[in-house]
Amino acid sequence: MPTTIQVHDKHFEILLKQTQIEERIAEMASEIAQDYEGKKPIFLAILNGSFMFAAHLLKTMSIPCEITFVRVSSYQNTSSTGQVTEVLGLRENLSGRNVVVLEDIIDTGVTMSQILPQLASQNPESLEVVSLFQKPEALKCPLNVKYLGFPIENRFIIGYGLDYNGLGRNLGDLYVLKEKV
Ligand code: 5GP
Numbered sequence: 001m002p003t004t005i006q007v008h009d010k011h012f013e014i015l016l017k018q019t020q021i022e023e024r025i026a027e028m029a030s031e032i033a034q035d036y037e038g039k040k041p042i043f044l045a046i047l048n049g050s051f052m053f054a055a056h057l058l059k060t061m062s063i064p065c066e067i068t069f070v071r072v073s074s075y076q077n078t079s080s081t082g083q084v085t086e087v088l089g090l091r092e093n094l095s096g097r098n099v100v101v102l103e104d105i106i107d108t109g110v111t112m113s114q115i116l117p118q119l120a121s122q123n124p125e126s127l128e129v130v131s132l133f134q135k136p137e138a139l140k141c142p143l144n145v146k147y148l149g150f151p152i153e154n155r156f157i158i159g160y161g162l163d164y165n166g167l168g169r170n171l172g173d174l175y176v177l178k179e180k181v
Pocket of ligand 1 (some may be wrong): 107
C-alpha cells in the first residue's frame with residue numbers, strides 16, 4: 001500500500017504497518033494466554049472497529065476461549081447533559097465468567113467507563129479491558145486498560161478496522177490524518 005492515501009476529502013499518512021501491528025497482537029495473545037490458562041475466558045469484541053483486531057488476536061490465542069460480538073449505542077440523554085452508552089446484542093450470561101472486553105481504540109475512555117458497570121452488574125468472575133490503541137493524552141475518565149497494543153498520539157487514525165465516515169476499515173496498515181502544511 002502507498003504511504004499516503006486519500007479517504008473522502010482527507011489525506012492520511014502511514015503510521016504502522018500491518019506486520020508491526022500483528023506482531024504486537026501476537027505478543028498480547030501470549031500474555032493473555034498465560035494469565036488466563038485454565039480459565040476459558042469469554043472475549044467480548046466491540047463492533048465495528050474491533051473486528052480485525054479480534055480476528056488476529058483469537059487466531060494467535062493458544063488457550064480454549066469463547067468470543068462474542070456486541071455493539072454499543074450512544075445517544076444524548078435528553079434529561080441530562082451527558083451521553084448514554086448501552087451494550088446491545090449480548091446474549092451470553094456473564095455470571096461467573098472471566099470476561100475480556102476487546103476494543104479498537106480508547107480515546108476519552110467515556111464509552112468504556114459506561115460499558116464496564118453494565119457488564120459488571122452480571123457478576124463476572126473477572127472483567128478486564130484489552131485495547132489495540134489508546135490515546136493517553138485524550139483520556140478523561142480513569143480507566144484500567146490491562147493489555148494495550150500501542151499508545152498513540154492524540155490524532156485521528158484509520159485502518160485495521162477503524163473508519164473515517166464508513167471507509168478505511170479494510171486497510172491492513174494504520175494511517176494517521178495528515179497535519180495541514
Ligand atoms: P471514547 O469513548 O474512548 O472517547 O471513544 C472510543 C471510540 O471512539 C472508539 O471505539 C472509536 O470508535 C472512536 N474513535 C476514537 N478515536 C478514534 C480515531 O482516531 N479514529 C477512529 N476511526 N475512531 C476513533
